[in-house]
Amino acid sequence: MNDAFASLFEWWGLIPFYSVGLGIHLQGYDKFCKNFNGTPWYTYIGVIMILSTLFTFALFYYIIRNPRFNRAWNWWIMALILFIINFSISFSIPYNDISSKNICPKLNVRIEDCLGFAFSVSIWSVIILMILTITPLRKGSINCRNTTFWKP
Amino acid sequence: MARLFVFAIGGTGTRVLKSLTMLLAAGVKPRTGNFEIVPIIIDPHKASDAMKKTVQLMESYQKIASEAKCKNGFFGTTISTLDNIIASENKLADNFIFDLQEISNTKFRDYIDFNQLDEANQALADVLFSGTSINKRHEKISLLDVEMDIGFVGNPNIGSVVLNQFKDSDEFREFANNFNNGDRIFIVSSIFGGTGAAGFPTILKNIRGAKNIKNITGQGYLENAPIGAITVLPYFNLEADDNSPIQRAEFISKTRSALYYYRDNVSGNNSVNALYYIGDDYSGKPYKNDPGDGGQPNDAHFIELAAALSIIDFLEIPDNDLSCNNGKALRPIYKEFSIRSNADPIHFSDLQEYVDKKIRLRLSQLALFKKFVDEQLIHSAGKTAWSTDIPEINNAFLESSFFRNTLIGFLNSYGIWLKELSNNKRAFSPINMEGALDTFITDKKLTTGFLGAKKISFSIINEQLNKDSKGINFASSQEKFLELFFETTEKILREKYGF
Numbered sequence: 001m002n003d004a005f006a007s008l009f010e011w012w013g014l015i016p017f018y019s020v021g022l023g024i025h026l027q028g029y030d031k032f033c034k035n036f037n038g039t040p041w042y043t044y045i046g047v048i049m050i051l052s053t054l055f056t057f058a059l060f061y062y063i064i065r066n067p068r069f070n071r072a073w074n075w076w077i078m079a080l081i082l083f084i085i086n087f088s089i090s091f092s093i094p095y096n097d098i099s100s101k102n103i104c105p106k107l108n109v110r111i112e113d114c115l116g117f118a119f120s121v122s123i124w125s126v127i128i129l130m131i132l133t134i135t136p137l138r139k140g141s142i143n144c145r146n147t148t149f150w151k152p
Numbered sequence: 153m154a155r156l157f158v159f160a161i162g163g164t165g166t167r168v169l170k171s172l173t174m175l176l177a178a179g180v181k182p183r184t185g186n187f188e189i190v191p192i193i194i195d196p197h198k199a200s201d202a203m204k205k206t207v208q209l210m211e212s213y214q215k216i217a218s219e220a221k222c223k224n225g226f227f228g229t230t231i232s233t234l235d236n237i238i239a240s241e242n243k244l245a246d247n248f249i250f251d252l253q254e255i256s257n258t259k260f261r262d263y264i265d266f267n268q269l270d271e272a273n274q275a276l277a278d279v280l281f282s283g284t285s286i287n288k289r290h291e292k293i294s295l296l297d298v299e300m301d302i303g304f305v306g307n308p309n310i311g312s313v314v315l316n317q318f319k320d321s322d323e324f325r326e327f328a329n330n331f332n333n334g335d336r337i338f339i340v341s342s343i344f345g346g347t348g349a350a351g352f353p354t355i356l357k358n359i360r361g362a363k364n365i366k367n368i369t370g371q372g373y374l375e376n377a378p379i380g381a382i383t384v385l386p387y388f389n390l391e392a393d394d395n396s397p398i399q400r401a402e403f404i405s406k407t408r409s410a411l412y413y414y415r416d417n418v419s420g421n422n423s424v425n426a427l428y429y430i431g432d433d434y435s436g437k438p439y440k441n442d443p444g445d446g447g448q449p450n451d452a453h454f455i456e457l458a459a460a461l462s463i464i465d466f467l468e469i470p471d472n473d474l475s476c477n478n479g480k481a482l483r484p485i486y487k488e489f490s491i492r493s494n495a496d497p498i499h500f501s502d503l504q505e506y507v508d509k510k511i512r513l514r515l516s517q518l519a520l521f522k523k524f525v526d527e528q529l530i531h532s533a534g535k536t537a538w539s540t541d542i543p544e545i546n547n548a549f550l551e552s553s554f555f556r557n558t559l560i561g562f563l564n565s566y567g568i569w570l571k572e573l574s575n576n577k578r579a580f581s582p583i584n585m586e587g588a589l590d591t592f593i594t595d596k597k598l599t600t601g602f603l604g605a606k607k608i609s610f611s612i613i614n615e616q617l618n619k620d621s622k623g624i625n626f627a628s629s630q631e632k633f634l635e636l637f638f639e640t641t642e643k644i645l646r647e648k649y650g651f
Contacts, residue, residue: 052293056434065615066611066615067536067537067611067614067615067618068611068614069534070537071535141537142537142615142618142619142622143536143537143614143615143618144537145537145541145618146537146540146541147537147624151540152534152540
């Protein structure tokens with residue numbers, strides 16, 4: 001799972017938003033620069049991202065029961081909130097590790113890397129929300145079954 | 153489907169027909185069985201505004217019902233012209249109006265060829281049609297010189313002669329030829345004027361005596377047809393005007409004379425299976441006395457609505473209770489109408505329980521539908537789930553002729569009709585279209601309930617529409633629009649208003 005999320009957030013190596021060093025840290029490389037016995041942050045952050053996206057989907061389509069909150073721009077508000085939540089979580093975790101020196105110093109990770117990683121995770125959360133939206137899963141919704149990110 | 157032929161005679165007949173159209177549009181139906189309604193207006197006063205508006209209203213109704221293919225709910229009862237139902241190639245005018253021949257610009261004297269009569273018959277005509285009237289130009293004239301294109305203005309003796317042409321008309325022939333076993337007839341007329349008072353017994357006699365008329369089929373069915381009728385007694389006040397042929401003071405004496413005649417020739421000989429009487433001696437604000445070309449510009453009146461309900465009531469009578477033998481009703485029924493208290497204005501709660509149950513929900517549904525269309529639809533169409541489900545209720549639908557002209561036109565007429573009923577005396581004000589959602593049913597002020605459980609808003613109606621439209625397939629936007637709103641308004645009124 002760690003590898004799967006690593007590939008996802010690193011865009012299969014195609015679009016590097018953050019350094020290889022941060023990627024190694026998130027895969028669980030310990031602060032003593034010896035092996036991968038550290039926290040597997042890719043998995044944790046990935047699971048949080050998936051769960052928060054599913055919750056946002058459920059919240060918009062099934063939990064909020066307001067017929068006025070069914071427009072495309074309402075969907076984008078939810079996506080923005082999801083983006084911010086994921087950004088905050090995925091930024092704060094590596095940033096805390098840097099601040100508390102809980103990271104292998106040889107990896108040479110900078111704050112810009114944290115921002116890039118947070119951006120990558122947040123973007124994926126929105127993409128997954130979009131994918132969920134275009135599936136028939138929303139069709140059971142009372143008020144938003146026809147709401148997508150482009151209409152109405 | 154069995155048919156009900158409604159003969160609406162004179163001005164009152166036309167007004168009752170208008171109320172019936174509103175009731176049917178709101179979804180009021182007989183408890184048992186579906187009937188196709190075939191209205192036939194018999195009124196020589198072709199220029200009457202009330203008649204034109206009623207015909208226009210029924211035409212809109214037809215258009216809406218046929219485009220939306222309404223089966224139940226709003227506009228759920230089929231209304232047809234006589235021409236719509238005839239199987240033969242002899243087409244009639246497709247407009248609900250019985251075409252009275254040789255009436256326009258004709259004086260009664262010319263109609264009976266008075267000048268061609270021999271001396272003895274002229275003397276007889278003089279006796280039968282003695283008296284005076286006042287013409288459109290407010291000139292005093294002999295009864296023989298009455299111009300009949302504004303009706304028989306309180307002269308049933310003239311009306312009974314002219315309306316006898318009924319049996320020889322194409323309309324009667326086609327009506328008789330298309331009258332089937334199981335069909336029914338209802339005659340609406342007033343008794344205190346000319347056209348209705350004369351027309352009712354004349355038409356009744358011709359229907360019951362159809363076996364003697366040549367060139368028609370179905371005489372047997374007609375002779376023993378289930379016939380209901382309502383005779384409307386005086387119910388409104390009228391300005392006194394010495395220059396008018398219509399005088400309020402004569403209403404009662406004309407009514408009494410006609411009732412005497414009916415005693416022997418209508419009720420007395422059991423010609424009618426069900427005869428309804430209605431009237432009101434409440435003396436409210438008088439109507440303008442204007443029998444001219446446009447006709448009496450009377451507002452809609454509660455009595456007309458109650459009279460229209462007699463038609464629904466008649467349809468609920470079991471066939472067995474309407475049987476005839478040799479043109480005579482075996483068990484004639486006589487009914488009157490009452491309300492719980494001498495109220496003015498009348499609200500739903502002032503109606504007898506049976507009537508209240510019959511109309512409260514349906515009239516309120518159509519009113520709520522109109523309120524939504526007027527105040528909310530523009531904000532919801534193309535945006536809410538119910539409107540974006542296929543087929544869509546979007547801007548193209550709002551721009552369509554069906555919606556913009558026909559449906560909106562009808563709903564506006566409904567609003568005007570409600571307003572007229574409420575402004576009239578005695579007033580019937582069960583619904584205030586200008587009121588907010590929680591107060592528009594005048595005898596039902598909503599409370600929000602515990603934690604706002606009973607709160608009502610357009611948003612809540614939208615949510616109910618979203619629920620009700622989910623997973624339902626509709627053939628067209630028109631069908632969806634009417635069926636969905638019927639279902640949703642019923643649920644909202646039952647749940648939130650406790651109907």
